[in-house]
Structures are given as C-alpha cells and as structure tokens.
Amino acid sequence: KGNQKNILITGGAGFIGSHVVRRFVENYQDYHIFNLDALTYAGNLENLKDIEHHNNYTFIKGDITNDDFLTNLFSENEFDGVIHLAAESHVDRSISDPLSFVKTNVLGTVNLLNQSVKMAKKNPDFRFYHVSTDEVYGALGDTGFFTESTPYSPNSPYSASKASSDHFVRAYGETYGLPFVVSNCSNNYGPNHFPEKLIPLFINNIINNKPLPVYGDGNYTRDWLYVKDHARAIDLVFHEGINGETYNIGGFNEWKNIDLVRLLCKLMDKKLGRKEGASEELIAFVKDRPGHDLRYAIDATKINKELGWSPSVTFEQGLELTIEWYFENKEWLEHVTSGDYKEYYKKQYQ
C-alpha cells in the first residue's frame, strides 16, 4: 500500500456516512477509502453514484455483527483508521424492535473494537472514531445545553444503545489503550436523508399533499445541523481531535418542531408556487411518541475553540439547499419510497 492510508468507514451508504465517504474520497487522494455497509433498508448506494468509480474507493458489503467476516476483513487489510457510523438510527424503530439496536449498535461496535485493538498493536498510528449522538445525554428542560461533561441519561432504546457503545469505546481506550475519539452530534438534515425522518418526510408529503404528522403539541425542540457541516466536523475530529476526547457537534440552531414545520411549509409554498399558508393546512397533530425528549441543545464551544469548527450555513440556507436537492433528485426519492433503490446494488455490484 506504500504511503497510502487505508481508512475504513462503516455505514457509508447511509445518510451521514455517504457525505463522509464522498468528502474523504474527493479530498484525500492519498487515502484509500473502504466503505463497509450491510445495506439495510437505510443503506443506499445511489447516494454515492458520483464517486463509485474513483480508484481510491472500494465498497464492501458486510455486517458488523458478523465477527468472522470482520476478522477476515481485518486480517486481509491493514487499516490506519476506522470511522464508525454504521448503526440502526431511527428512534421509532428502536421502540418497536429494541434488540436489533442492541445487536448492531452495541454488539457490532464491540466486534469492531476487538478488531481495532489488534490493528492498533500492529499500527501505532491507528485511531478508532465513534460517531455518536447527543441523544445519549437525555432531555433538557427549557434552559441549558449539553456539554461534553453532561452525564449520560438516555431515554430511548436507540439512545441507550448509542450510550452503551460510547461507553465501550471509552472502556477500550482505558483497558486496552485503544486510541479513540468520539463525537456526539445533534439532529442532521440535508441531501440523501431517508424519508422516514421529519424534514424529508415532510418535504415529500407536502409535494404529494399528504398530512404532516406532528407529535404531541409540536413543542419538542431540536438542534439542527446541515449534514455537510457534520461531515466537515468529522473530518476535523478524525484528523485533529485529541485521543481519548469527546467533541460535541451542533449548530446552535434550536427549533421547536412546529416552528420548523411552519418554516418548511413557507419555503415549500414558495418553491411550489402555492399561495402562502397552503402547505400549513396539511399539519396534523398526532399522539405523542413514548419517552419523547422535550429538548436537545448542544454546546459546541469545545470543537469551535479547539478545532476551529463552526457551521457554514444558516438553517434557512441549509433548508433551501435541502429542498432544492429533493426537487433535483426526484428519482432518488421515488426509488427510496418504492424500495427500488435495493435493485441498484444488484445491478452495480452483483
């Protein structure tokens, strides 16, 4: 492999992972990027169509819960770093099927850690990076922010599984001396977002004149970050973060769900040439999600001060870019909503 560095990115066919893979493939010609993904319902190689033929990129279909598969992969390749994003990621699914979250997010992460400990012994420059969520901190009241020292207090099976994997990463650092970094990020939005999540779901529903289901009274507050700004932060933390440290990533951009939906409706009315207020008529309040956290808000001072990161777009700009992307990629949306995207892998890779 000469001077080339091999970087393994897990979950690279997913929403955030695809932006990270693209960024690394395009910006680091001296890296070879291995994208390991099981292609669950959330993994979609159409997200990476534009870079799939780059010669510093390889896609590997595989499941991180399969230890034999990982053992082979790590014995056949020497990696300089693992950026771990593969996960079950949807809170509502974790409520109906918690065990699949334990399997992928906890067991899968521990499998990767076991391989990484061996790799770190062979390669002193090796680093393991766990991409995690701010949901591990639980919920906030009307005031305050999550900092890196906020105690963990996860409320959903999803956040409990991510909290658990964060703890394992830290423990492997303490116990086996594994060099690691962790980042905990707020809600992402942007291109390639699977339309089960709020923003793409609502863009799709507004286009199709379907109801916009808002949980409870709509007063839940989330801190939103444009996905490409998250990918940029991941790049920085991977390269410049200090081993053993955690970095919170967020946009200082809190929105009550109902205000966000109203803003989205306004931008969509403009885009679709509908009269102002037309899309808002689609809003329908629905029964609350159990264990729903009232408010998340990230204090991103540390990554700002220590690594010089801050978001590059405002929420309005990011939302407009996102809406634009969904309009320009109607085929992607149709394939994802009809399940046809699964055919893409078969055609391209089998």
Ligand code: NAD
């Ligand atoms: P996603 O669901 O879009 O993508 C997850 C990817 O992991 C998919 O491509 C899927 O095929 C793959 N995967 C799932 N199980 C696997 C397994 N057993 N083996 C190999 N691959 C598997 O998720 P996302 O929104 O892109 O999130 C990526 C990571 O970032 C997750 O770890 C998530 O916890 C974290 N995160 C997400 C957000 C957010 O707002 N989406 C915010 C903070 C942190």
